[in-house]
Amino acid sequence: MPATEFQGSFGRSLLTLRRDQTDSNHHHHQPQNTMEAELDSFQRQVAEKFIDLNASAGDNNLLSLDWISKLLDSFLCCQEEFRAIIFNHRSQISAPPMDRILSDYFERSIKALDVCNAIRDGIEQIRQWQKLSDIVISALDSHRPVGEGQLRRAKKALIDLAIGMLDEKDHSSTTSLAHRNRSFGRAKDNHSHHRSFGHFRSLSWSVSRSWSASKQLQALANNLNTPKPNDVAASNGLAVPVYTMTSVLLFVMWVLVAAIPCQDRGLQVNFSVPRHYQWAVPVMSLHDKIVEESKRRDRKNCCGLLKEIDRIEKSSKVMNELVDSIQFPLSEEKESEVKQRVVELVEVHEGLKKGLDPFERKVREVFHRIVRSRTESLDSLC
């Protein structure tokens, strides 16, 4: 058969091959193998979801809260399909090679749980920034004249925000020092007035102190190989959806770590999917786009690629510069400029305010779903 005939998933083509052989032997068409159709449909569904995500990943939308939420939704859908497939063929899953293959999948999915928990801490951090920008907005309320006091208030919040958004590696030492100076005795210098938010990070204890997001991703991706032809044949093709689901899981976790601040964030993961999988192209395209973005943003040492973080950073920086440049009494020109910036900040802020809670719930849902699929398999073994 010509090479082009092998487009589509490897497992599928293997089954097609077998079917064609029997065709030629029996000279009549066998009815469509329902299992094959089921597995096929799964591959297609995953592909469709990622094509959609890729299409909506325009410049401003990629890695926005909205887009990532969509990604999580896609994960939940795929996971549900996958669960159904495993359930339908549960008679096979306790026998080799599926027992080994599935157990591997579950081990990886447990690693993903720790990622979800670490992300939760990151979301909490973003919430703190949100509160700070809230202060800025209410201080520079665009409907009222800006007084010096309000300006000072905004300034302080902006500084705290800037400190809080610094990448963990840069300032953990200095801010813990600041914290220590604050608690003991009465510090009178200006520095003490800053709410050293860096040390808010030390409050995160969802994962142990030595946990590393980048190492966890690497472990998740470790030895993730396309299924061997022997395994595919021996499992009647079931090895393929497991590989697919694992890849999707890895990708989703990778995106979360990329977007949200977390402990020892790092994106160096070997992630490549052979092109003959239907979903490979859109997934790899997204992967590449995100790597691009990370190269661009990491030059500025950002703590998370979430679009909203970028927007807050930008508008708060602009605001900070503006506030610094203000002399009292306020000229009308300056006043309107301030109001303008506030409106911009409000826009960013509103999006975050609406989206953050549902997003957190969605991450939690992912967590619960992974747990559920694990406990179901445990219970079915008994």
Next chain:
Amino acid sequence: MEKPENHAMESETLDHHKSDDHSDESEQQLATETPKSDSSSQLSLTQEMEAVDDFIQSLSSSTDPLKEIPPSVEPFPETVDSLVSKMESSGLGRDEAEDSAFILAVNRISKSVLTLRELRLDSTPVSSWLNRASSVQNRAASLLDEEFRHLLDRSREKNKNNKNADLSSDSTQVESDRCVLQEEETFPDFPPESISTLKKIAGAMISAGYEAECCMSYEMSRRHAFKEELSEVGFEGINVEDVQRIPWESLEGEIASWISIVRRCSTVLFPGELSLCTAVFSSEDHAATRKRLFTGLVSAVTIRFLDFSGAVVLTKRSSEKLFKFLDMYETLRDLVPAVEQSDSDLIEEIKLAQTRLGEAAVTIFGELENSIKTDQGRTAVPSGAVHPLTRYTMNYLKYACEYKDTLDQVFQTEPEQETRRNQREDDEEYKVSAFGRQMIKVMEHLDANLEVKSRLYRDPALRSIFLMNNGRYILQKIKGSTEIRDLMGQAWTRKRSTELRQYHKSYQRETWGKVLQCMNQEGIQVNGKVSKPVLKERFKVFNAMFDEIHKTQSTWIVSDEQMQSELRVSIAALVIPAYRSFFGRYKQHIDSGRHSDKYVKYQPEDIETYIDDLFDGNPPSMARKRT
């Protein structure tokens, strides 16, 4: 210059006047200490504040745009500024009267700022005054924030030092003793003066529009406090992955710690936190703030607990884990009331975690059934003793009954199969709880299994003894615990007793039926005379049988002492009178012949002695010599 009139004042000033002379004095003190510009007349702080009150009131009632600031009000921002400087160096929380005065001043400046900002201002002196006032307000708010955090953190540090039994010089012996005692009962341990100051500061910050800063500071400090509290008892972040790798023996220890920490939160820490929150943010207006802060704190802590329980539930199911899972279930159940004041989301999460544990418990309990079903030993327990499976199952069930209520809850959530429910509804015996039904199922499996095992014995008498041993063990275990007994129901218990009696009868029939037959009078007389050969044969047969029984059944075991004695007594009651009568009637016919002792081996008393050897589990002993 306009002097403030003595007309109706705001409630604040009224309270202010009503306060004792001491505070008036200290205010005068404050006022005279503050450096004042010489241009304005030396108004006391009280008078200035009254002027401001009047000013604010006039603003709300007048419709004319404000053109200028009254001279009595003019220096107010600088007055407050000086106060701020003063308080910066002396700090709040040292002199209550001083603090109150300061707070009142700050409240006034806040109010004036907020009120003025609502107005359209096109007068430069007014705008300039507003600017100065808002600067001072900001400065004051910053100071208050700083003091707020400082007070919160310092009390936390003090608690820590007291716990470390490292008494610093400024805490007296009495105070530290009190602190140590209270450590167990109250958390957080803030002295009432601190709480009162915190409350004042919070109120002032919120009035000034700095609620966000106030809440952030509060939250930060309390979270640190919690983190320290938890670290102290050894609760650190733990990865889901790591939990999977810990061997069960070690994990049990972690679970025990978890249970004690969560319990502490339920009983001491969370209620304490709620009290603190309520005390600091005490006004009716602050209800939403209180709820938000409390929710934030307990959620942050609780979710860590749920992470751990979630990780534990992911481990492989095995029967030894049941009781720890149930302990965790109960601990979470008891946590819910402590977080009731928080968001419903959190409570849902807790219940979900509980459900997971419950489901795992159901699976594990189901494992018990399976392990009974699959226990297929081909070797019979020697001597018909109680089977290890019986012991294990009954002890497991007995232990499980201690969790009867929880297991009931857990099983109630399981969907009951319709057909079974219909069958059972009419049967009074089955009007038992959800868990009771599970227990009965297990028992039924155990019975079936024992039935199969009993057939491994070729000797039907031994079979009966085996069933008696195991049946008795089961019955005793059930009677020994009121929980199980009530759970299984009286009818069930009676049924088992009946069964035991049947086995007993079986045994007697199997073993002693033929023995009794030999002593039957029928057929001994031939043609009206006692046939010696028949008699000899009878005695011979009796001796042989009895010997055999004695030899074999002495090696059998009846573990239950009472049952052992009952058996022996019943055998004795059966055999001895019959033998005595047989012996008494027919011995003389053999006595006269030779070798009489060949045939009459046993005296009636001997029979009793030998019966007492039965079921001792002894190896076959040498035949006793007749005395």
